[in-house]
Amino acid sequence: MVDDYLAGLSVGYLAQMYGVHRATVSKHLTRNNVVRRQSGLTVDEAAEAVKLHHSGISMREIARSLGVDRKQVRRSLVTAGALAYSRA
Structure with a gap:
């Protein structure tokens, strides 16, 4: 999941992909000290x-x-x- 996020996939997309809630993805990223991207589009x-x-x-x-x-x-x-x- 961390690798997928770092590859550019969004939290929402990862939640859908892994069949979990967005909060679960966020907690997993936080536990792994992943620096979060700014939400929204560049x-x-x-x-x-x-x-x-x-x-x-x-x-x-x-x-x-x-x-x-x-x-x-x-x-x-x-x-x-x-x-x-x-x-x-």
């Missing part, structure tokens, strides 16, 4: 998400291709003005 990933969104790719597919949670993709699209903010 500037380059956010730009790629916007580009993919404008080409008609779904947020779910964008999230899969970037190895992040769909909510992070949505947050980045809203921040970039590529998607309207809505609480619904």
Whole structure:
């Protein structure tokens, strides 16, 4: 799990992959003294998400291709003005 995280997979993806809760993944990483990445997309990933969104790719597919949670993709699209903010 540590190696997968260090290879770039997200906590959410690892939780799904290993069939455990996100908190379990986080605790495992903490016990192994793994420095956690900042949540959210990098500037380059956010730009790629916007580009993919404008080409008609779904947020779910964008999230899969970037190895992040769909909510992070949505947050980045809203921040970039590529998607309207809505609480619904």
